[in-house]
Amino acid sequence: MSSTHQAGGREPARPFLSDIQELRRRAREHIAQGAVTPGYQADRGTVVNLLNEALATEIVCILRYKRHYFMAKGIHAQSVAAEFLQHANEEQAHADEISQRIVQLGGAPNLSPEGMLSRSHSEYVEGESLLDMIKEDLVAERVAIDSYREMIEYVGTNDPTTRRMLEGILATEEEHAEDLSTLLAELDK
Numbered sequence: 001m002s003s004t005h006q007a008g009g010r011e012p013a014r015p016f017l018s019d020i021q022e023l024r025r026r027a028r029e030h031i032a033q034g035a036v037t038p039g040y041q042a043d044r045g046t047v048v049n050l051l052n053e054a055l056a057t058e059i060v061c062i063l064r065y066k067r068h069y070f071m072a073k074g075i076h077a078q079s080v081a082a083e084f085l086q087h088a089n090e091e092q093a094h095a096d097e098i099s100q101r102i103v104q105l106g107g108a109p110n111l112s113p114e115g116m117l118s119r120s121h122s123e124y125v126e127g128e129s130l131l132d133m134i135k136e137d138l139v140a141e142r143v144a145i146d147s148y149r150e151m152i153e154y155v156g157t158n159d160p161t162t163r164r165m166l167e168g169i170l171a172t173e174e175e176h177a178e179d180l181s182t183l184l185a186e187l188d189k
């Protein structure tokens with residue numbers, strides 16, 4: 001037998017999980033709530049609201065990137081447009097992940113165009129030149145980065161699944177910001 005897991009020494013052995021009978025009993029309660037069990041620690045309504053704001057943010061980002069993709073002109077347009085399109089597609093994947101999680105939490109994704117922009121954290125700025133477009137996208141990504149970071153802090157350890165999703169999205173938004181600042185530096189040469 002392994003002798004390496006006795007670090008605490010004297011402390012009486014405590015079961016890692018709750019009593020299995022109790023877990024089973026709780027799982028049977030409120031089964032209509034699907035993935036949300038009584039052990040769910042976060043404030044579900046607040047998490048759903050936050051996720052709906054994140055969803056609006058992603059959709060505004062998709063629309064802005066699509067506009068920029070179709071409007072990109074000039075000698076650098078092709079490579080920059082390809083980047084815009086890739087970001088638009090990744091924001092779409094985020095929007096889908098978030099919608100899926102909202103449903104798992106017993107909420108409904110708010111996909112109504114009405115009020116979309118006011119629910120969104122980032123803005124929809126069209127931008128005239130390629131440079132303007134990239135700058136606006138970078139600003140929007142930086143807004144998204146800060147808002148995801150705050151959401152992660154709010155969720156804490158109360159909803160590990162939502163937290164993991166948000167952390168994955170945050171990592172992609174940071175890559176987007178990095179891509180855009182690289183493009184800016186190249187165009188500014």
Ligand SMILES: [Fe+2]
Binds near residue numbers: 061090091094
């Ligand atoms: Fe995103």
Ligand SMILES: [Fe+2]
Binds near residue numbers: 087144173
């Ligand atoms: Fe992004």
